Amino acid sequence: MAILTLRTEGDPCLSKKCKPVVAYDAKLARLLDDMIDTMRDRDGVGLAAPQVGILRRAFVMDAGDGLVEMVNPEIIVADGLQRGEEGCLSFPNRGQGYVERAEHVVVEASDRHGDRYRHEGSGLFARAVLHEVDHLNGEVFLRLITEPPEDYIKEKEERERENKRKQSATGRRARGDTE
Numbered sequence: 001m002a003i004l005t006l007r008t009e010g011d012p013c014l015s016k017k018c019k020p021v022v023a024y025d026a027k028l029a030r031l032l033d034d035m036i037d038t039m040r041d042r043d044g045v046g047l048a049a050p051q052v053g054i055l056r057r058a059f060v061m062d063a064g065d066g067l068v069e070m071v072n073p074e075i076i077v078a079d080g081l082q083r084g085e086e087g088c089l090s091f092p093n094r095g096q097g098y099v100e101r102a103e104h105v106v107v108e109a110s111d112r113h114g115d116r117y118r119h120e121g122s123g124l125f126a127r128a129v130l131h132e133v134d135h136l137n138g139e140v141f142l143r144l145i146t147e148p149p150e151d152y153i154k155e156k157e158e159r160e161r162e163n164k165r166k167q168s169a170t171g172r173r174a175r176g177d178t179e
């Protein structure tokens, strides 16, 4: 187990196109294990090899439905549209930005042994896959940030108000207050 040093804004590794992985060996397995440790240590949803200074096409992610490793990924389908905010472990000072992404993806990738699998997912899974594949092409989320549309902001404010209402109701119950 090892926590790797994260490359951050300004590091040239974050703007280079990565080369395919050719050797499915112990070195790759160690890299993936260390990337998983590093991602979990930072509470990240995903981490790509260039973010730890390795210019190879591999990333790890966990969008809440289990850990996935993708080596030499290829996006087969990216369709629909999702609206939302995302951030990046390599840009801790930038916070979250509004980025529109495809809602659903099908991606083919190798595991650490070189066996090819197809993965399909939507929502956060699709967002994370697209964010990580961008890293492998030397692209980062900053270039995709746009102003959130008016109705998106309204919906978000409503959600936050609703959450606050729920939280204060829970708080009252916890203190034994009557409603």
Ligand SMILES: [Zn+2]
Binding pocket: 087, 088, 089, 090, 131, 135
């Ligand atoms: Zn990132």
